[in-house]
Amino acid sequence: MPQTTSSSSPFEEDAPEPDAPAAPTAQSSTDALDSLLDEIDDTIQTNASQFVRSFVQKGGQ
């Protein structure tokens, strides 16, 4: 049976959804997005064309 392990939850179990989405300020979210892109840049750029073309599968429903 597949199992997953729990990681720490950013939310309290019974906490209601806040009225405003729990988004950080514009500045910090910009920074987070940029640092994520910094981190994955090499992976994305390496053989991008070949990687994309190699994903072909018959259609489903």
Next chain:
Amino acid sequence: MMFGEVPPAQEVDPARRIMGLETEFGLHFDAPNSRAVTPEEVAGHLFHSVVEWGRSSNVFLTNGSRLYIDVGAHPEYATAECDSLSDLVAYDKAGERIVQDLVATGETRLASAGLEGSIYLYKNNTDSAGNSYGCHENYLVRRRADFKAFASVLLPFFVSRQIVAGSGCITRTPHGAHYSFSPRADHMWEGMSSATTRSRPMINTRDEPHAHADLYRRMHVIVGDSTMAEPTTRLKVGSTDLLLRILEARLALPDLALAHEMQAIRQIAHDVTGAATVELADGRRMTGADLQEACLEAVRGRLDDVIERTEETEQVLDLWERAIVAVRTGSTSDVETELEWAVKFRLLERYRNRLGCPLDDPRLARLEMAFHDVSPTRGLFNRLQADALVSRVVSEDDIVRATTEPPATTRASLRGRFVREALASGRDYTVDWVHLKVSGTQPQTVLLKDPFRNVDERVDVLLAALDG
């Protein structure tokens, strides 16, 4: 032997609905230095561990859900029957974890067959050649003689729902690329029919209720995009459920019948500015936002009447409204952590600006694939969510629990318990959506025709007999 009398169907609150989501995952084996390998072969290795415990690549899990290999070697996960949006989102997300958990063993087996590489599973809707696969929504509806007329009223809603619930995608054309609301829109061929792969209809009319057929039927919707963003999934299903409640109360929805549905779904998909208008059967022209707003207003008009004002309903209506405003104004900042197409658009635009490349650059196609990768470590959607760049509507604990425990309030609870105990007993068993069967010299079967029923004495007797 059939076990006991099938109990009569329970009286059910009209606000309670059984819902389920089926997801076909994209399966990609990246192995640049190995021999050619078919998706079927990769799927076989991926499902090896499933076959080991389930003796089949088509199994029901202890969480009441179904896991199998579908047409085209797509791993498919169908959630257990859920009767709340929060359960449905949690069980849908649990499916991503369940398929991802097959990857490590699959890769090891491929490597021992001389195929060194990495398996990627995508919760998306198209491969690089433009083949499409889907996310199918199932809504249990009360049976009525005029199902086709009933469901066809929803077609304008489904044509335009992509502006709020689409996954977003780069569309490549001979004249360059542009961003679209929905990757699925271009793969729809008709409004309603009983076909599936041959001629994809938005609503499939195949009548398989998996329940008391005199009372219920299933509305099978295949027009939606697979979505990873929890708020988007909740809105996609929640908005549909609210409209169904109005129709099931035999109340009218505004007449928005479209002149050409297949043309309209493409026109709306391909204009992310939201300005494109589509022609209605009565000659009017409306935008996707106009159509969605008419549906939203119809729901608002029934609040405290046929639609009870619950917290979950309020959350659906709130995002629905903000989504329509975002499309109308072209300002996505208010929904950029909640609507999947907006989350993805922001990521793609940021990266495109860095690279200074056009939208048809293969690196952006690569980024899209990374976005939909269900891996918790590699997948960009998951990374964005971990960085709070995507909002959540269910807790991590709920999702983890949903990978092994069935929903407590529906028939799935009985199925999940049966699978767990049958596996533990070592007895041969078979199970599907409506049957629980213990094999052997005196096979015993329980028929579960009421998807709302989560307690059944016959199942208790069947389980007690497992040890005997």
